[in-house]
Amino acid sequence: MHGSTGTEPASKAPVGGGDTAAPPPPALVIGEALVDVLSGSGGPCRSHPGGSPANVALGLGRLGHPVRLATRVGSDHLGWSLRGHLERSGVELSPGSVVDAPTSTATAVLDAMGAADYTFDITWALSATVEGSLRDGPPAHVHTGSIATALSPGADQVRHAVRALRASATVSYDPNLRPLLLRSADRERERVAELVALSDVVKASEDDLGWLHPGDSIDVTAARWARSGPALVVVTQGAAGARAWWRHGHRDVPPVPLEVTDTVGAGDAFMAGLVSRLLQAGLLGGGPGDEAAKARAALCAATDTDRLPAVLGDALTVAARVAALTCARQGADPPTAAELVV
Template structure:
């Protein structure tokens, strides 16, 4: 890990209201894809700051206590006089979720100012925060500025109910991919963005367009890591699935965590981001994935599997992950 500089996550925090397949059972859990990644990084021992938007209401307090108890600091201006956003997740009998959203996304002026104060080691964003106006443009502008001093990761984690057509969304997604060092996307994400195209073909193309590493998650079939010179399958970790809420975010957090620990992500003053970016590029400048990346991806898969055994987005701590 690079010094004690925090990781910065920019994106939505909300409450997942989870309903079972038969409807009557409902429970509320703090969530939001970027907030889940921040939570995962905090539980894995990283100083982490989340630039987001939550209210002073009961749901907002639930989110804040949840994040702060795992070491996540909210960027100044993240708490506003507004209603906290929600996502109702309806689970099917296999535990997979479909979402209905009630969300407003924008960064306050105070948050935008805080993003210009002090470089993070690493910046992560994705999902609704990178797609929903007016906040999406704020996030994109922030990422352009942060990239000079920090490494970057991105997870499109598309929510079709909130988006325009795939044709209209692709340009922004492709710009974010090109800005990133590490990208994670699900098979479903890429199938929606490029209907009729094999997701593997899209992932391979993305790996040649900017990121050093693109990870395609395949649900129960594990994952596949793509880089400029090839790909490698990541075996699935068996799990007794309760639900899949937050599994992809746990994967992302654990992957970023491991790459920070080994110096393949991370930035700060001077040339540290350039150094880490070059090291990650060098590690993937081969036709076989090096052991350090294989291990990082295996740990990420384990984090996702553990999260599937719990209700809601509940990523593991370091102690739980290394058992």
């Protein structure tokens, strides 16, 4: 997925304010971390750390945000490599995330255009220690999505956590649906609709919406979601860019002209860039007291218009650039804040 560079990229200022400001509460990402095995396009197989929520956590960490990942990682050599990859980018694993079991994998077969088709070997559940740690913090923002919100038994744990945490934190969600792992679309719609309604920001792909609601246009589904709870809904459309909906309108995000190596992790990078910029703008975030309510009210006020405010247009531009830079290299390898301003 690509986006626009129509406005200035992310500021070089530290996330959270000046030198005298207290460190911001961490963002909490809940979801799977796994290893992507890439094959196809005439080259040898390659392994890269991945998992949609883990990629979002990685992107937030590289953009300078304190971030914690509540996940399930094996104690094998793949898990050791995956943990090192995340920790080097500033991602802290929640206590109990490492388990005595194999690390999950996703095998991505790339076509000639660099697009990926996946098969999975995955187990998803949160340990009791991880579940207990979710009450610590509280986090400023909670992100979840993909396999973690769909695959039993962990999916119910994630939904319970989101419902409990949203009083003190804002929420983002990316369905990132994997039909090979799911029940029928008829049975998934209610689960997805519940999480959409609990969220402040939702990002999905056009494939997600097409699979869930094959009889409706993307515009109809996204507009309906934007009226059900979230202040902002963004649908990525591959090389065509993206489109954002809010209660009173929509806006296209044109593509960035960069050479594509592969599209692995592009949507996750978009999500990380969008959340990062909205956190910086005070339109997402929470913590003790009523901070989440204030941020949620600010985001709702910003979208209570037929013209998207410049701050939200800027956030979409930054998100698209983060995604495009990720497409320019192999695997889910999002840029750092320094690379974004170059």
